[in-house]
Amino acid sequence: MATIRTRSRGREMLLRLSAYLTILVALILTLFPVYWIAANSFKFDIDIFAVPPEWLPRNPTLKHYDEAFIQRPFLRYALNSFLVAAGTTAISVTFGTMAGYALARFSYPWQWRKQISFWILSTRMMPPIVSIIPLYLFFNYFDMLNTKSALIIAYTAFNLPFATWMMKSYFQDLPVELEEAAIVDGDTRWGAFLHVALPLARPGLAATAIFCLIISWNEFLLSLVITLTEQSQTLPIGIAGRVTQYKTYWGEISAAGFMACVPIVIFAFIVQKHLVRGLSLGAVKG
Amino acid sequence: MLKYKGELAKSLQPGGSLEHWTERHLRYLMLAPTVLILLVLTIFPSVYMFYAAVHRISPNPDLPWEFVGTGNFVRLISDPQFHVAVRNTAVFTIVAVALEFVLGLGLALLLDRYIRRLSFLKTVLMIPMMLPPIAVAITWKIIYEPQFGVLNEIMFQLGLPVQAWAGDVNLAMFSIIVADVWQWTPFIFLLMLAGLASLPVEPYEAAALDGASSWRQFWDLTLPFLKPVIAIALLLRVMDALRLFDLVFILTGGGPADRTKVLSLYIYQVAYRFADPGYAAAISLFVLFVTIVLSTWFMKRMRLAE
Amino acid sequence: MASVRFDNVTKKFGEFVAVHDFNLEIRDKEFLVLLGPSGCGKTTTMRMVAGLEEATSGDIFINSDRINDVLPKYRDVAMVFQSYALYPHLSVEDNIGYPLKIRKVPPEEYKRRITEVARRVELDTMLKRLPKELSGGQRQRVALARAIVRTPRVFLMDEPLSNLDAKLRTQMRAELKHLQHELQVTTIYVTHDQIEAMTLAHRVAVMNRGVIEQLGTPREIYNDPRTLFVAGFIGSPPMNLIPGEVKDGVFASAGLRVGGAGHVSIPRAVLGVRPEDVHVVNPEDPDVNLVAPIYSVELTGENTLVSLQLGGRLMTLRADKNFAGQIDQRVGTRIETDRMFLFDAETERRVDIQN
Numbered sequence: 001m002a003t004i005r006t007r008s009r010g011r012e013m014l015l016r017l018s019a020y021l022t023i024l025v026a027l028i029l030t031l032f033p034v035y036w037i038a039a040n041s042f043k044f045d046i047d048i049f050a051v052p053p054e055w056l057p058r059n060p061t062l063k064h065y066d067e068a069f070i071q072r073p074f075l076r077y078a079l080n081s082f083l084v085a086a087g088t089t090a091i092s093v094t095f096g097t098m099a100g101y102a103l104a105r106f107s108y109p110w111q112w113r114k115q116i117s118f119w120i121l122s123t124r125m126m127p128p129i130v131s132i133i134p135l136y137l138f139f140n141y142f143d144m145l146n147t148k149s150a151l152i153i154a155y156t157a158f159n160l161p162f163a164t165w166m167m168k169s170y171f172q173d174l175p176v177e178l179e180e181a182a183i184v185d186g187d188t189r190w191g192a193f194l195h196v197a198l199p200l201a202r203p204g205l206a207a208t209a210i211f212c213l214i215i216s217w218n219e220f221l222l223s224l225v226i227t228l229t230e231q232s233q234t235l236p237i238g239i240a241g242r243v244t245q246y247k248t249y250w251g252e253i254s255a256a257g258f259m260a261c262v263p264i265v266i267f268a269f270i271v272q273k274h275l276v277r278g279l280s281l282g283a284v285k286g
Numbered sequence: 287m288l289k290y291k292g293e294l295a296k297s298l299q300p301g302g303s304l305e306h307w308t309e310r311h312l313r314y315l316m317l318a319p320t321v322l323i324l325l326v327l328t329i330f331p332s333v334y335m336f337y338a339a340v341h342r343i344s345p346n347p348d349l350p351w352e353f354v355g356t357g358n359f360v361r362l363i364s365d366p367q368f369h370v371a372v373r374n375t376a377v378f379t380i381v382a383v384a385l386e387f388v389l390g391l392g393l394a395l396l397l398d399r400y401i402r403r404l405s406f407l408k409t410v411l412m413i414p415m416m417l418p419p420i421a422v423a424i425t426w427k428i429i430y431e432p433q434f435g436v437l438n439e440i441m442f443q444l445g446l447p448v449q450a451w452a453g454d455v456n457l458a459m460f461s462i463i464v465a466d467v468w469q470w471t472p473f474i475f476l477l478m479l480a481g482l483a484s485l486p487v488e489p490y491e492a493a494a495l496d497g498a499s500s501w502r503q504f505w506d507l508t509l510p511f512l513k514p515v516i517a518i519a520l521l522l523r524v525m526d527a528l529r530l531f532d533l534v535f536i537l538t539g540g541g542p543a544d545r546t547k548v549l550s551l552y553i554y555q556v557a558y559r560f561a562d563p564g565y566a567a568a569i570s571l572f573v574l575f576v577t578i579v580l581s582t583w584f585m586k587r588m589r590l591a592e
Numbered sequence: 593m594a595s596v597r598f599d600n601v602t603k604k605f606g607e608f609v610a611v612h613d614f615n616l617e618i619r620d621k622e623f624l625v626l627l628g629p630s631g632c633g634k635t636t637t638m639r640m641v642a643g644l645e646e647a648t649s650g651d652i653f654i655n656s657d658r659i660n661d662v663l664p665k666y667r668d669v670a671m672v673f674q675s676y677a678l679y680p681h682l683s684v685e686d687n688i689g690y691p692l693k694i695r696k697v698p699p700e701e702y703k704r705r706i707t708e709v710a711r712r713v714e715l716d717t718m719l720k721r722l723p724k725e726l727s728g729g730q731r732q733r734v735a736l737a738r739a740i741v742r743t744p745r746v747f748l749m750d751e752p753l754s755n756l757d758a759k760l761r762t763q764m765r766a767e768l769k770h771l772q773h774e775l776q777v778t779t780i781y782v783t784h785d786q787i788e789a790m791t792l793a794h795r796v797a798v799m800n801r802g803v804i805e806q807l808g809t810p811r812e813i814y815n816d817p818r819t820l821f822v823a824g825f826i827g828s829p830p831m832n833l834i835p836g837e838v839k840d841g842v843f844a845s846a847g848l849r850v851g852g853a854g855h856v857s858i859p860r861a862v863l864g865v866r867p868e869d870v871h872v873v874n875p876e877d878p879d880v881n882l883v884a885p886i887y888s889v890e891l892t893g894e895n896t897l898v899s900l901q902l903g904g905r906l907m908t909l910r911a912d913k914n915f916a917g918q919i920d921q922r923v924g925t926r927i928e929t930d931r932m933f934l935f936d937a938e939t940e941r942r943v944d945i946q947n
């Protein structure tokens with residue numbers, strides 16, 4: 001008995017040690033690329049190209065931030081990104097919340113509930129490349145290319161189903177008696193939604209909104225196709241534009257790329273409790 | 287006292303008041319905006335794409351579309367570039383998702399018991415998948431850079447031959463996959479952790495009492511319990527891998543020698559560089575078809591819609 | 593002032609019939625209990641009054657108003673939920689005041705009413721707390737306060753005491769009864785607990801499979817069960833139900849013969865007798881109905897429950913607390929024939945005994 005116990009304790013120690021080592025390695029692998037882009041953004045060009053690499057910026061400089069955000073229109077791109085993200089998030093969360101509530105609570109004839117849920121989910125699965133050609137032709141026809149409204153419309157195509165499914169899953173977590181109590185207490189069904197369900201789903205609502213912001217902020221392909229002008233292009237397109245066939249502006253894209261990451265990392269920490277649910281479209285409740 | 291008599295009388299006529307009508311139809315009213323918006327944003331493009339796919343569309347907007355029937359689809363069969371794109375997409379999807387799955391699940395099993403108390407670290411490990419793909423792409427572009435990139439420095443220190451990585455015919459796809467695995471392994475890891483956290487304890491205690499080895503417990507208990515989460519994770523990853531664009535666009539541009547030309551990139555090139563939207567629409571339909579078949583099969587099998 | 597009436601009300605969920613052709617009138621100021629096992633349709637019946645479910649067919653009236661198509665907010669009923677359904681994001685005060693706020697009651701009146709109601713249910717010191725900071729009993733009081741704050745026409749209570757522990761339940765039961773008497777509001781109360789039904793109700797409607805098995809005062813339900821279901825459902829320990837045959841005024845079953853069973857012969861009969869109507873007698877006694885071995889002896893305190901082995905089943909009787917029989921000992925019993933019931937097993941209805 002005693003020998004078995006000592007052996008399993010030794011094994012347990014080994015397991016623990018290897019687990020912590022793995023975590024350490026994973027942390028380094030995860031963080032190094034992010035660190036590297038940040039480090040490079042603070043280096044002079046000559047130091048970026050240094051061999052062997054300069055692990056810490058020896059002469060830190062804000063030169064590339066000045067180039068990107070003052071001399072070149074990256075501030076404008078960031079603003080465009082933000083406006084488009086805010087627009088599509090507002091639309092998606094507003095309508096997605098209502099639809100999510102409806103699908104979580106109401107019954108419909110002929111199994112509509114299941115079929116509509118399924119259909120909405122499948123629109124989320126549609127690859128954006130599939131819709132860019134018709135969207136491009138459509139926006140071209142209505143003379144909406146190079147506008148932020150076009151981007152907002154295009155992004156809503158995937159944010160709205162996302163918001164609907166997320167909110168559906170949050171509403172399903174709420175006990176239905178609370179709304180029933182409100183109805184018996186003298187509220188309408190709509191009032192019960194507004195006064196009881198919505199305040200209780202507020203954390204989920206905030207998480208959903210942040211996810212929509214992140215998804216829109218990160219989007220690249222649709223923006224690449226729909227926008228060509230400085231007035232409408234988003235941050236990712238601006239960055240990609242500095243990677244040309246002839247020259248890559250390493251410092252500039254590092255600075256802009258790093259700045260594109262900062263709000264996302266902050267947001268990720270805000271929604272950390274909801275990450276699992278958000279990433280699985282509400283299917284897995286973390 | 288509160289008076290209701292008048293209101294009661296008013297509402298006794300069904301359908302008489304706006305409020306009554308709204309309440310009765312609330313289930314449709316709340317769902318309608320979303321359904322309408324999505325109908326316009328998905329059905330319209332789909333139909334329009336069918337229409338585009340059977341035409342030759344000139345880059346000159348003043349010229350009319352020329353009806354070519356199944357011409358664009360016939361072209362698919364004999365287009366070697368299309369075949370290359372299909373193969374590249376398949377290779378990327380299978381290899382990347384398989385690697386992410388094995389790594390993510392393995393890490394989750396190994397770290398489950400130790401990382402529960404370290405939720406802060408968990409969040410840090412999640413950072414890659416939240417980052418803008420474009421930022422991920424340029425980060426790896428800097429790392430892969432043949433002359434001054436970090437990776438070649440490490441190779442040099444280890445006494446290994448330096449490589450062109452994303453610029454190398456044989457390593458380009460591998461480079462893309464590594465970047466994708468870096469970004470998306472945390473996704474599988476996180477979902478598997480969530481799955482593991484929801485496992486019941488009793489069956490394991492019973493199995494341990496019955497003398498089942500850890501390996502047996504994994505096959506007989508953990509894997510079946512995790513099946514729904516695994517299904518969701520794989521479905522989402524496969525759907526995402528099929529639409530790979532940003533990484534390729536920045537890291538390789540589809541090269542060298544078309545080794546990383548995936549379907550999304552090919553459609554983009556056909557539509558905008560070769561200015562042939564009709565044919566691009568035909569390829570898009572193929573992608574749409576594959577996506578629908580795959581996702582329906584997955585969702586039907588896993589009854590995801592409920 | 594309110595009475596509630598169901599006229600031929602049926603409720604279906606898909607193919608499942610939850611409530612079948614239901615007819616019932618609840619009188620003004622009455623405390624009516626819907627009693628039955630889970631799934632018998634009692635909660636569905638009550639929810640139709642609240643407007644949370646729609647009747648598939650039939651009419652529901654409050655006084656003379658047909659309310660089938662009236663929105664819940666205009667029905668002026670209040671409901672206490674089994675889970676209490678307190679709004680977790682609102683303080684006790686705001687929870688109680690919610691029905692008033694919806695009705696836009698002026699602030700002074702709002703304040704006055706909440707204070708009054710809170711004092712009545714002894715919550716006046718916790719108005720600022722959130723529901724999660726309250727004990728189970730206090731939450732129950734908040735739910736009650738929210739229901740009485742606006743003096744509705746009808747109270748609906750859906751198993752309001754079932755989440756409380758046994759001691760608190762007895763206490764709240766008494767408070768509920770007192771409150772209803774004081775407020776004089778028509779009350780429909782749903783429960784599966786027969787003690788609650790017996791102690792609270794003016795009248796009890798025993799429900800089974802979507803229909804009323806019997807409607808009557810608690811005493812009638814207990815002393816005069818009309819169907820096999822009611823006989824078996826009411827009483828603790830339950831009535832002994834022994835299958836057998838009635839012929840020539842004698843009920844006969846394996847090892848048991850009871851005379852005085854009327855003139856009608858019933859080929860498949862069930863004899864029902866409550867444990868307190870069976871007495872232990874000397875096995876040699878001329879009146880003895882049954883001699884059987886003791887299966888178990890359980891002392892409850894005020895008396896002793898004795899189970900006898902009778903064929904393949906048990907018969908329970910309530911004996912004196914000083915009963916000294918041992919397991920396997922054979923004892924004689926006598927059944928009080930004027931307190932026994934006979935049921936036809938085919939129709940599950942009672943057959944009146946006329947000797």
